[in-house]
Amino acid sequence: MGNTAFRIVSANRQSWVEVEPVAVESSHLPGIQVRIGVSDEGFGGYHPEIWLEAEPLMCFVSQLANVVKGSGQVILISMSPNEFLLTISKSSHQQSFKIAYELTRTSYHSGQVLTSKSVKGEFELDHEFQNILLQDFSTLTRLLADKDTYEIWRQDDHGHQYLMKTVVSRANAIREVEHFESLGHKQSYWFQKSGQS
Numbered sequence: 001m002g003n004t005a006f007r008i009v010s011a012n013r014q015s016w017v018e019v020e021p022v023a024v025e026s027s028h029l030p031g032i033q034v035r036i037g038v039s040d041e042g043f044g045g046y047h048p049e050i051w052l053e054a055e056p057l058m059c060f061v062s063q064l065a066n067v068v069k070g071s072g073q074v075i076l077i078s079m080s081p082n083e084f085l086l087t088i089s090k091s092s093h094q095q096s097f098k099i100a101y102e103l104t105r106t107s108y109h110s111g112q113v114l115t116s117k118s119v120k121g122e123f124e125l126d127h128e129f130q131n132i133l134l135q136d137f138s139t140l141t142r143l144l145a146d147k148d149t150y151e152i153w154r155q156d157d158h159g160h161q162y163l164m165k166t167v168v169s170r171a172n173a174i175r176e177v178e179h180f181e182s183l184g185h186k187q188s189y190w191f192q193k194s195g196q197s
Contacts (some may be wrong), residue, residue, distance in 0.1 A: 004143065004168065006136035008099055010123035015040045017086065017101050019136070020142050022049075023167045029079075030054035032168075034138055036084055038103050038119050045103045045119035051079040054144050061077060061137050064088060067097075068134050082106070086131070088125075097125035097133065108133040143168050152176045156189050 005020035016039050023033040031053045037046045039070070056077065063074040071092040078084035087100040100122035107114040143149070150173035152164045166182075167173050171190035180189045 005127075006132075006139070006140050008133065008136075009126045009129050010099070011096070011126050012123075013126065014042070014119065015123040017099065019140070020166045022142060022172055024143055024167050025051075025142070025148055025167065027172070031079060032057065032144055034140070036103055038121070040100055040119065040121035043119065045117065047105050051082045052076070053079045053141070054141075057144075058141050060085055061134070061141050064134055064137055068130075075099060094126070097127050097130060099123055122127065150191045151194050152180070152189065152191050154180070154189050156187050164189075167191075173175065 007020075015088050016037075018035075018037040019033040020037075020074065021032055026049060030082070031051050034050050034052060035048050037038050037097045038044050039145040042147045044179040062076055063072070066072060067088060067090050071090050073087060073089035075128070076084075076086040076088075082104050083106075085102040085105075087098075089098045089100075090096070102118060104116060104118040108186050113184060149166050149168055150170060151166050153161055154164050155161045159176055165176070167176055171192075177189045177191050180187075
């Protein structure tokens with residue numbers, strides 16, 4: 001699977017929202033984990049772990065198709081509603097899209113909020129990116145059904161094997177295994193293509 005990250009870029013090319021798929025959850029609560037980066041004329045933010053629930057994401061993409069063809073507004077909200085909000089709108093008298101976003105990263109300690117930092121902004125979409133806007137978001141829904149993903153596995157001290165998570169690229173699988181190995185636990189970790197025994 002190639003690079004599936006995409007960027008929504010402003011007309012003045014000084015602002016953007018970047019979405020990078022990282023992992024897919026298909027069993028418990030179907031969804032996709034993404035990394036979100038935003039920059040608004042040099043001021044920005046980054047959140048490495050935003051979860052988008054499958055059904056609302058598919059509804060967003062379906063509604064976005066209607067907005068692209070005509071006019072209207074569509075909103076994408078992260079699974080944790082205070083982490084990410086993206087609004088895409090297009091008025092009937094204008095052919096340009098307005099992008100509004102809010103990204104919040106909260107730090108906790110013992111269940112209490114330590115800090116909460118947000119980046120919020122809006123911009124007009126660059127005309128060059130208008131034609132691929134729907135295609136980019138459709139990529140996320142295809143990843144939910146994609147069998148070309150990788151599973152991260154763990155084996156404990158007693159030989160029991162557990163599926164830990166599913167990720168959307170070989171590079172992410174390598175990164176996840178290296179992360180778990182760096183924690184110093186006795187368990188062994190590996191990855192394999194989804195569906196292989």
